[in-house]
Amino acid sequence: MKSILATLALTTALIMPDLAMARPITLTTQLNSYGGSRAYLALYVTDSSGAYVDTLWLAGGKSKYYKHLSDWRRVAGRSAGKISGITGASVGQGRTLEVTVDLADALFDSGYTLHVDAAVEDRRDSPNDVAVPLTTQGAGTPVRGRRYVANFTYDM
Amino acid sequence: MIRIFHRWPGLLAMALLTVLSLSGAALSVFPMAQKLSAPLPASGLTVATLATRIQAVYPGVEQIRRAPSGQITAYWFNDGTPGSAVIDPATGQGIASADPIQTERWLTNLHRSLFLGDGGRIATAAGAAAMLVLALSGAVLVTRRVGGPARWFTRLRGPLSGRLHVEIARVAVLGLALSSLTALWMTASTFEFLPDAEPSLDFPEAVSGQIGVELASVAQFAATPVDTLRDLNFPYADDPTDVFTLITDQGTGYIDQGTGILLDWAGLSTWARASETIYMLHTGQGAAVLGLVLGLMALGIPVMGVTGIVIWLSRRKVRQRIRANHPASRAETILLVGSEGGSTWGFAATLHKALTEAGQTVHAASMSGFDPTRYAVAQRVIILAATYGDGDAPETAKGFLDRLAQAAPLIKVPLAVLGFGDRSFPRFCVFAQTVSAAAQAQGWQQMIPFDTVDRQSPQDFARWGQALGQAMGIDLTLAHQPVLPDTQALTLVSRRCYGVEVQAPTDILHFTLPKRSLWRRWRGRFRAGDLLGILPDGAAMPRFYSLASTERDGFVEIVVKKHPGGLCSGQLMALKPGDTISAFFRSNPGFRPGRGRVPLILIGAGTGIGPLAGMIRGNTRQRPIHLFFGMRHPDSDFLYGEDLAGWQVEGRLARLVTAISRGAKPHYVQDALRAEGEHLAGLIRGGARIMVCGGRDMAAGVTDALAEILAPVGLSPATLKAEGRYVEDVY
Numbered sequence: 006m007k008s009i010l011a012t013l014a015l016t017t018a019l020i021m022p023d024l025a026m027a028r029p030i031t032l033t034t035q036l037n038s039y040g041g042s043r044a045y046l047a048l049y050v051t052d053s054s055g056a057y058v059d060t061l062w063l064a065g066g067k068s069k070y071y072k073h074l075s076d077w078r079r080v081a082g083r084s085a086g087k088i089s090g091i092t093g094a095s096v097g098q099g100r101t102l103e104v105t106v107d108l109a110d111a112l113f114d115s116g117y118t119l120h121v122d123a124a125v126e127d128r129r130d131s132p133n134d135v136a137v138p139l140t141t142q143g144a145g146t147p148v149r150g151r152r153y154v155a156n157f158t159y160d161m
Numbered sequence: 162m163i164r165i166f167h168r169w170p171g172l173l174a175m176a177l178l179t180v181l182s183l184s185g186a187a188l189s190v191f192p193m194a195q196k197l198s199a200p201l202p203a204s205g206l207t208v209a210t211l212a213t214r215i216q217a218v219y220p221g222v223e224q225i226r227r228a229p230s231g232q233i234t235a236y237w238f239n240d241g242t243p244g245s246a247v248i249d250p251a252t253g254q255g256i257a258s259a260d261p262i263q264t265e266r267w268l269t270n271l272h273r274s275l276f277l278g279d280g281g282r283i284a285t286a287a288g289a290a291a292m293l294v295l296a297l298s299g300a301v302l303v304t305r306r307v308g309g310p311a312r313w314f315t316r317l318r319g320p321l322s323g324r325l326h327v328e329i330a331r332v333a334v335l336g337l338a339l340s341s342l343t344a345l346w347m348t349a350s351t352f353e354f355l356p357d358a359e360p361s362l363d364f365p366e367a368v369s370g371q372i373g374v375e376l377a378s379v380a381q382f383a384a385t386p387v388d389t390l391r392d393l394n395f396p397y398a399d400d401p402t403d404v405f406t407l408i409t410d411q412g413t414g415y416i417d418q419g420t421g422i423l424l425d426w427a428g429l430s431t432w433a434r435a436s437e438t439i440y441m442l443h444t445g446q447g448a449a450v451l452g453l454v455l456g457l458m459a460l461g462i463p464v465m466g467v468t469g470i471v472i473w474l475s476r477r478k479v480r481q482r483i484r485a486n487h488p489a490s491r492a493e494t495i496l497l498v499g500s501e502g503g504s505t506w507g508f509a510a511t512l513h514k515a516l517t518e519a520g521q522t523v524h525a526a527s528m529s530g531f532d533p534t535r536y537a538v539a540q541r542v543i544i545l546a547a548t549y550g551d552g553d554a555p556e557t558a559k560g561f562l563d564r565l566a567q568a569a570p571l572i573k574v575p576l577a578v579l580g581f582g583d584r585s586f587p588r589f590c591v592f593a594q595t596v597s598a599a600a601q602a603q604g605w606q607q608m609i610p611f612d613t614v615d616r617q618s619p620q621d622f623a624r625w626g627q628a629l630g631q632a633m634g635i636d637l638t639l640a641h642q643p644v645l646p647d648t649q650a651l652t653l654v655s656r657r658c659y660g661v662e663v664q665a666p667t668d669i670l671h672f673t674l675p676k677r678s679l680w681r682r683w684r685g686r687f688r689a690g691d692l693l694g695i696l697p698d699g700a701a702m703p704r705f706y707s708l709a710s711t712e713r714d715g716f717v718e719i720v721v722k723k724h725p726g727g728l729c730s731g732q733l734m735a736l737k738p739g740d741t742i743s744a745f746f747r748s749n750p751g752f753r754p755g756r757g758r759v760p761l762i763l764i765g766a767g768t769g770i771g772p773l774a775g776m777i778r779g780n781t782r783q784r785p786i787h788l789f790f791g792m793r794h795p796d797s798d799f800l801y802g803e804d805l806a807g808w809q810v811e812g813r814l815a816r817l818v819t820a821i822s823r824g825a826k827p828h829y830v831q832d833a834l835r836a837e838g839e840h841l842a843g844l845i846r847g848g849a850r851i852m853v854c855g856g857r858d859m860a861a862g863v864t865d866a867l868a869e870i871l872a873p874v875g876l877s878p879a880t881l882k883a884e885g886r887y888v889e890d891v892y
């Protein structure tokens with residue numbers, strides 16, 4: 006695996022009541038070789054009703070292109086602007102994005118879903134390329150993406 | 162001043178602009194290729210019909226896109242696998258791969274960022290800015306050179322590189338300015354310096370919650386022609402909260418996937434339309450023909466880069482002798498130079514240096530750049546002017562008289578005019594005289610009386626300098642050393658001797674072609690009619706001979722007649738095969754046959770046959786040439802006699818008429834013209850071009866004869882000369 010991005014350790018402030026306990030989670034997104042420019046990615050969490058909870062990571066530097074991460078834009082609504090400190094560079098085809106975030110324990114095994122939206126210039130947008138339920142059991146198991154993501158893993 | 166804004170951006174950005182223009186030109190082909198290959202939908206086809214057809218073939222269809230070229234692409238998801246294809250709108254079937262063309266993507270990345278990400282984007286934007294500055298400053302320079310915007314497409318003269326540069330520029334400048342402006346806009350937009358053009362349409366909060374509406378029954382789809390479609394996004398499978406998103410060239414709307422009702426609609430803002438138009442103007446996507454035209458214009462950039470450097474270097478060679486040149490607005494002395502070959506510039510440099518050493522601020526410029534409005538602190542204007550041809554303005558003084566006539570004389574700024582020429586010519590310093598007289602008539606004061614310099618005489622120049630210094634109240638010593646061009650050694654190969662029997666020894670001298678560097682050849686190959694400057698031993702000044710060969714012939718040929726006591730001709734006549742002489746080439750753009758197929762009437766006598774013979778030898782395209790050749794006796798000085806017969810057989814010479822001056826009945830070339838008068842008048846009325854080469858008396862006789870011949874058809878030698886159809890090389 007060509008893991009080019011150094012592990013980015015960071016703390017996301019998941020501002021939620023009664024979620025005192027948190028642990029570092031490593032999110033690994035490997036892209037397939039789709040033959041195109043670097044991809045923009047949005048990693049975010051929704052609850053059991055599909056409502057937006059928080060954004061974990063946004064790969065891609067120019068906010069004018071965020072509209073192509075269409076599901077994320079849709080569910081995040083006005084919160085889509087609050088991404089300071091959790092953005093990084095876009096990801097080339099065949100490359101791997103690896104980020105570590107602090108995720109509240111309460112998000113696991115409670116019906117929360119982690120989504121990855123992807124977009125590539127001059128190609129079809131791929132909202133919801135990955136949608137994986139957050140469970141302690143599912144940690145470490147790769148999930149196939151739909152279009153640009155080859156597979157996605159979260160490790161505790 | 163403007164030239165600085167043209168030169169430096171050009172030199173600095175040349176490599177970058179070459180990459181950008183070549184990649185841009187290559188990219189310009191793609192929109193047209195796509196347009197030609199895309200199957201066109203039947204007129205009146207609606208989005209409803211198209212989407213139904215595609216859904217029938219690809220049940221998992223997720224998105225239908227229409228490119229500005231008209232190409233329709235569908236994206237679908239079947240059995241967990243994404244797919245896409247270019248669609249034939251008549252059937253809904255995929256007909257070609259929808260993957261972006263790799264070459265186009267590679268070129269696009271090179272063109273916009275040199276594969277260097279944001280840093281590269283900034284670099285290419287800097288290139289676009291340089292291009293814009295070049296286009297604007299270039300437009301000012303061209304306007305100046307041709308003498309006003311109304312004469313934008315006027316015929317150009319001068320060395321090839323300069324002509325080529327301006328020829329391309331004046332056609333391409335608009336396109337290049339457009340491309341660079343739109344490039345800057347697009348970069349500003351990429352870096353978010355411009356407001357986003359996206360319509361502010363929030364996702365609908367309430368939907369019906371049903372799914373599965375028939376595409377054909379959605380009113381909005383049925384009402385939207387495919388021609389206006391840009392994008393139709395299907396709702397995400399198994400998500401009842403999702404909707405159809407329809408984007409047309411009118412705006413964006415959301416449509417319920419259960420009821421087919423239009424939930425929300427936002428029209429395209431003026432800003433968004435402007436952004437799209439700019440994108441189209443830059444990429445040609447949606448304007449394929451314009452794209453090709455812009456691409457073609459971009460191809461001119463590398464050529465202009467190379468010619469621009471050639472111009473800069475040759476200008477530097479002339480100008481580098483002038484040091485510490487002040488801007489026009491801050492100079493007390495304005496020094497204007499009208500020079501044909503460059504020697505007058507040498508005198509100007511000597512004067513400039515002497516005045517500067519005397520504590521003056523001096524601005525030297527060509528006479529063509531005469532602009533009194535810029536001479537804010539000027540106390541005097543000095544004009545050094547050569548004469549071209551028969552009293553015409555030399556190359557760097559074109560348009561001067563027009564400018565002088567339009568400008569009001571500056572108060573308290575007197576004028577001094579010095580003419581340069583050769584007293585052996587009857588129209589000695591005529592142009593400088595005309596300038597002086599016109600300035601006086603206009604009301605300019607004279608600082609010192611009009612004066613002349615004969616044959617680049619340093620003594621004449623020094624004498625005039627004393628008078629100038631007295632008038633200025635300074636001590637001015639002008640010690641001028643004429644600078645000769647770099648000479649090359651020519652080796653004599655053979656000579657053909659004529660005319661001894663008629664007391665006019667005349668030889669055709671045949672030299673080897675010296676090795677000329679690629680650089681020199683690029684600056685211009687010599688042609689028949691150009692000049693060979695020869696510096697005889699023991700002389701300071703070169704003598705000029707018309708070339709009787711072109712560089713392509715692979716040899717150098719001149720015709721020399723021995724003058725009694727002539728220094729140069731004497732030395733040339735004494736040369737033996739194997740001996741060498743020092744010589745240099747000088748172009749003579751005023752004496753060229755010109756392009757095209759119009760008949761040429763060549764008239765010459767004696768050694769004047771030289772350049773004419775060279776032109777006939779080079780006439781491989783069999784343009785009709787009529788030669789009138791005057792000689793003394795066919796048995797003695799029929800120069801090129803055998804060659805001419807051969808060229809006639811080969812079709813290079815259409816007709817040869819000779820005039821013999823020795824004998825019982827002297828017959829001169831002008832007599833031969835009169836005898837052919839009617840025929841000649843017909844040729845000339847049909848557009849034929851006349852070239853005369855030889856002695857002054859012969860040329861005057863030819864002009865008189867032609868005046869008689871042309872009077873019945875309402876033409877005159879003067880009008881033909883003004884049109885540039887009657888040219889002379891007279892000595």
